Amino acid sequence: xxxxxxxxxxxxxxxxxxxxxxxxxxxxxxxxxxxxxxxxxxxxxxxxxxxxxxxxxxxxxxxxxxxxxxxxxxxxxxxxxxxxxxxxxxxxxxxxxxxxxxxxxxxxxxxxxxxxxxxxxxxxxxxxxxxxxxxxxxxxxxxxxxxxxxxxxxxxxxxxxxxxxxxxxxxxxxxxxxxxxxxxxxxxxxxxxxxxxxxxxxxxxxxxxxxxxxxxxxxxxxxxxxxxxxxxxxxxxxxxxxxxxxxxxxxxxxxxxxxxxxxxxxxxxxxxxxxxxxxxxxxxxxxxxxxxxxxxxxxxxxxxxxxxxxxxxxxxxxxxxxxxxxxxxxxxxxxxxxxxxxxxxxxxxxxxxxxxxxxxxxxxxxxxxxxxxxxxxxxxxxxxxxxxxxxxxxxxxxxxxxxxxxxxxxxxxxxxxxxxxxxxxxxxxxxxxxxxxxxxxxxxxxxxxxxxxxxxxxxxxxxxxxxxxxxxxxxxxxxxxxxxxxxxxxxxxxxxxxxxxxxxxxxxxxxxxxxxxxxxxxxxxxxxxxxxxxxxxxxxxxxxxxxxxxxxxxxxxxxxxxxxxxxxxxxx
Amino acid sequence: xxxxxxxxxxxxxxxxxxxxxxxxxxxxxxxxxxxxxxxxxxxxxxxxxxxxxxxxxxxxxxxxxxxxxxxxxxxxxxxxxxxxxxxxxxxxxxxxxxxxxxxxxxxxxxxxxxxxxxxxxxxxxxxxxxxxxxxxxxxxxxxxxxxxxxxxxxxxxxxxxxxxxxxxxxxx
Numbered sequence: 001x002x003x004x005x006x007x008x009x010x011x012x013x014x015x016x017x018x019x020x021x022x023x024x025x026x027x028x029x030x031x032x033x034x035x036x037x038x039x040x041x042x043x044x045x046x047x048x049x050x051x052x053x054x055x056x057x058x059x060x061x062x063x064x065x066x067x068x069x070x071x072x073x074x075x076x077x078x079x080x081x082x083x084x085x086x087x088x089x090x091x092x093x094x095x096x097x098x099x100x101x102x103x104x105x106x107x108x109x110x111x112x113x114x115x116x117x118x119x120x121x122x123x124x125x126x127x128x129x130x131x132x133x134x135x136x137x138x139x140x141x142x143x144x145x146x147x148x149x150x151x152x153x154x155x156x157x158x159x160x161x162x163x164x165x166x167x168x169x170x171x172x173x174x175x176x177x178x179x180x181x182x183x184x185x186x187x188x189x190x191x192x193x194x195x196x197x198x199x200x201x202x203x204x205x206x207x208x209x210x211x212x213x214x215x216x217x218x219x220x221x222x223x224x225x226x227x228x229x230x231x232x233x234x235x236x237x238x239x240x241x242x243x244x245x246x247x248x249x250x251x252x253x254x255x256x257x258x259x260x261x262x263x264x265x266x267x268x269x270x271x272x273x274x275x276x277x278x279x280x281x282x283x284x285x286x287x288x289x290x291x292x293x294x295x296x297x298x299x300x301x302x303x304x305x306x307x308x309x310x311x312x313x314x315x316x317x318x319x320x321x322x323x324x325x326x327x328x329x330x331x332x333x334x335x336x337x338x339x340x341x342x343x344x345x346x347x348x349x350x351x352x353x354x355x356x357x358x359x360x361x362x363x364x365x366x367x368x369x370x371x372x373x374x375x376x377x378x379x380x381x382x383x384x385x386x387x388x389x390x391x392x393x394x395x396x397x398x399x400x401x402x403x404x405x406x407x408x409x410x411x412x413x414x415x416x417x418x419x420x421x422x423x424x425x426x427x428x429x430x431x432x433x434x435x436x437x438x439x440x441x442x443x444x445x446x447x448x449x450x451x452x453x454x455x456x457x458x459x460x461x462x463x464x465x466x467x468x469x470x471x472x473x474x475x476x477x478x479x480x481x482x483x484x485x486x487x488x489x490x491x492x493x494x495x496x497x498x499x500x501x502x503x504x505x506x507x508x509x510x511x512x513x514x515x516x517x518x519x520x521x522x523x524x525x526x527x528x529x530x531x532x533x534x535x536x537x538x539x540x541x542x543x544x545x546x547x548x549x550x551x552x553x554x555x556x557x558x559x560x561x562x563x564x565x566x567x568x569x570x571x572x
Numbered sequence: 573x574x575x576x577x578x579x580x581x582x583x584x585x586x587x588x589x590x591x592x593x594x595x596x597x598x599x600x601x602x603x604x605x606x607x608x609x610x611x612x613x614x615x616x617x618x619x620x621x622x623x624x625x626x627x628x629x630x631x632x633x634x635x636x637x638x639x640x641x642x643x644x645x646x647x648x649x650x651x652x653x654x655x656x657x658x659x660x661x662x663x664x665x666x667x668x669x670x671x672x673x674x675x676x677x678x679x680x681x682x683x684x685x686x687x688x689x690x691x692x693x694x695x696x697x698x699x700x701x702x703x704x705x706x707x708x709x710x711x712x713x714x715x716x717x718x719x720x721x722x723x724x725x726x727x728x729x730x731x732x733x734x735x736x737x738x739x740x741x742x743x744x
Contacts, residue, residue: 077633134635160637188637244673245655246732269641274673277727295645300676344634344642375632402632409737535587 008033010039019044041065044505048086048110049529053094053557065129066095071534072111072507072553073457074482076134079509083566084533086110089119090564096123104129104155111135113439117142122443129155129183136162142190144170146179154207155183165191165480172197181205187236187267192216203228212236215269220248221384226255230337234288236267242275253278266290266316273301283308287335290316292342303328313337313368318344319353319375326358330365338371343402356383363390370428371396379408379436384418388425397422398433404460407437414438420445423453433457443467447474455480465492472499482507490517497524505555513552516545521554522572529557530572532566655730661689661707661738672733677726685709685738692736696722707738 005014012037016022026036042065043056056063070086088110095102102124112135120127127150140163146156147170171193174181181201182366188192193216202208202225209232213222217238226232242249252275256262262282271294286309291297295318297305302317303325312333319341323327329336339362341354356379362369370393379401407414415436423429423446430452434442438461446453447470454477462468468488470483473496480503489512500506500521515532522530532552561571629639654674660667668688675681678695686692692706709721713732721729721736 076635078630078636160635162636243655244727250731274730284648293641295642342638344633375634400632459631 009035057098067106102550108133111137114142118145121145133159139164142171145171147173157185167191183210185214194570195238210234213238234264240271257281264288268294288314292316316340322356327361330361336366342372343375373398381418385421388421394426396431401435416442423449431455440467443470468492485510509551532570659736
C-alpha cells in the first residue's frame with residue numbers, strides 16, 4: 001500500500017464532495033479514517049436523533065457546515081403533534097463550545113426557538129448561511145438577532161416556515177455595514193416589513209443574487225428593487241397588484257426588461273393577472289418558475305405566460321393550468337426536467353383540475369422529465385404505462401389521486417399494472433409515492449423491479465402483510481418507508497427486523513401494528529428507537545398489548561432513547 | 573448564487589411544515605378509513621378543518637402553507653382592477669360603457685360589442701370590403717388620434733386606448 005503524507009490525502013479528499021463518497025473513504029483504513037475526520041467540514045445528518053451532538057463533535061472536530069433534519073416527513077401533513085421533538089437548541093449549545101468556526105446551518109422540520117437563534121448569532125463570529133425549511137418555534141425577534149449580530153451573513157433563506165410575526169422591524173436590524181448578502185428569502189413571513197429598510201439593504205448588497213419577498217411588499221417597491229438590483233438571478237415577487245395601463249405597470253415592465261439575469265421566478269402571493277405581461281421580458285430566460293402560491297392566476301393567463309418560457313427546466317403550478325395548459329407546457333418547454341402540479345381545490349370531487357391526459361401530454365413532449373409530483377382527480381393504467389414508456393428516466397415519481405382508493409376510471413381495475421410499469425421502466429427511480437386503488441400486487445412489482453428505490457410513501461393501499469413484505473424483501477436500497485392507513489400488521493413488521501438498521505426510518509400510522517408488535521421489535525433491536533406517538537387526549541394508563549398503535553415511528557440510532565420525548569411519545 | 577432551491581434529494585429541499593393545530597383523531601379505532609376521512613358517512617368525526625366541507629387536515633398531502641393560501645383564496649374574492657371605457661355607435665346618441673379588463677383579446681371584445689349593439693362589428697383583422705350593414709371598431713388613443721382597432725397587440729392596445737367608437741364600415 002502506498003503511503004501518502006496526510007496533507008496529500010487531505011487534498012485528495014477535498015475533491016470528494018458527496019457525503020457518501022467521504023463516508024466510503026473513511027472506511028478504507030485507520031489512516032484514511034483519521035485524515036478524513038479531521039478534514040471534514042460539511043456534515044449531513046438525516047435524523048437528528050440518530051446521534052447526539054457530542055458524538056458528532058467527537059468524530060468531526062472541524063465542522064463548518066451542518067445540515068440537520070428533525071421530524072419525520074409525514075409531519076408536513078399534520079400527522080405528527082407539534083411537541084413531538086426535533087429541537088435544535090442542544091445542537092447549537094454543543095457547537096457553540098466546540099465549533100467556533102461554524103459558518104452554515106441548514107435545518108429541516110426542526111423546532112427552532114428565538115433563544116437558539118440568539119445563541120447562534122452570538123456564538124459563531126464567522127457565521128454565513130442560515131437555511132430553515134419547514135421549521136417552527138421562532139418569531140421575527142429571532143430573525144432580528146441574526147440580522148443584527150451576524151456580521152458576515154451571506155444567506156438567510158426561510159422556506160415555508162411557521163413564523164410568529166411580531167412585525168418588529170427585523171429587517172431594520174441589519175446594520176449599515178452589512179453588505180455581504182447574497183441570498184435573502186422571507187417569502188413565508190406573514191407580516192409587514194419595513195420597506196425603506198428593505199430598499200436600502202438591497203441597494204448596499206452588490207452581490208445579492210437571490211431575493212424572495214413576502215406578500216407585504218407591493219409592486220411599486222418591487223420595481224424600485226429591480227432597478228437597484230438588476231443583477232438578481234432568483235426573484236420571488238411579493239404582491240403584484242397593479243392597474244395595467246398605469247405608469248406603475250409601465251415602470252415595472254421596463255424594470256424587468258433590464259433584468260438580464262433572472263433565471264428563477266416565484267411568489268406572486270397576490271396578483272392582478274392582467275399585469276403578468278410585465279414579466280414577459282424575462283420569461284424566455286427562465287429555467288425555474290414556481291406559481292404554486294398564486295391561485296389568482298387562472299388557466300388562460302397561466303398558459304399565455306408559459307408560452308414565453310421555452311427554457312423552463314422546473315415548473316411548479318396549480319392544477320388550474322388544466323390538461324389544456326399542460327399540453328402547452330408539453331409543446332413549449334422542451335427542456336423541462338421537473339414538474340409539480342398542486343391541487344387548487346383540495347377537496348375530493350372538487351373542480352377537476354388535471355387528469356391523466358395532461359400527464360401523458362407532458363410525457364410525450366418533455367423527454368428530459370425526471371421528477372414529478374402530480375395531484376389529480378383520476379388516472380388510468382394505460383396512461384401510466386404510456387408515461388413509463390415515454391419517460392424511462394424518472395428518478396422521482398409522486399402521484400396523488402385526490403380520492404384515496406380510486407381505481408382506473410376507465411376499467412375500474414386497481415392501478416397495480418400502471419405503477420408496475422413505472423417501476424419496471426424507470427430503473428433509476430429513487431423516490432416513489434403511490435395512490436389510488438392498489439392491491440398487494442403493486443408491492444410485488446415494486447419489490448421485484450425498484451432496485452434503486454430509496455424512499456417509498458404508501459397510503460390507503462394493499463390487502464395484507466404480504467404487500468409490506470414484498471417491499472422490505474425486495475428493495476435493497478430502501479432508506480425511508482412511510483405508510484399510512486394500510487392493512488399491514490405485526491407479521492409484516494417483525495419478519496425481517498434487521499432490515500430497519502439498514503434504513504433511516506420507518507413510519508406507520510393507522511395500520512394494524514399492535515403495542516405487542518412494537519415491544520417485540522424494540523426488544524430484538526436495541527439500536528432502534530421504536531416510538532409510539534399517542535393521541536394527546538386519549539392516553540390510557542395501562543394499554544392492552546393487543547391494542548393497535550395509531551402512530552409508530554422507528555429509526556436507527558447510536559445513542560438510545562431520546563431524553564427530550566414528551567409524555568405522549570413512548571419509546572418501547 | 574441564483575441556484576434554484578429544492579434541488580437534489582441529499583440536500584434539504586423545500587417541504588411544508590405543520591402549522592395547524594394538532595391532528596388528533598377523535599375517531600375510535602373501529603371506524604373504517606372511509607369514515608375517518610369523512611368521505612361517505614355523516615357519523616364520522618372529521619379532524620380539525622378550516623372550512624364547511626369537513627376536509628381532514630391530513631389529506632390530501634399538501635403543506636400547511638399551501639393549504640392556508642388556498643383557503644384564503646377561496647374565502648374572499650380576488651380584487652380585480654377594472655377599466656371601463658365609453659363606447660359610442662355612430663348615429664346613436666346614448667353611449668355604453670364596457671370593462672376592457674373583462675376581455676382577453678380582440679375576439680372577446682368584438683363578440684361583446686356585437687351583442688351590446690346588435691350588429692356585426694369588424695376590426696382590422698377582419699376588415700373586408702365595406703358592406704352597408706356592418707360596422708368597424710375604432711378607438712381614440714392617448715395622442716387623441718382615431719385608429720382602427722386590431723393593429724397592435726392586445727396588451728399594447730390596453731395601454732393606449734381611451735374610448736371606443738363603432739363607425740359605419742363605408743366611412744373607413
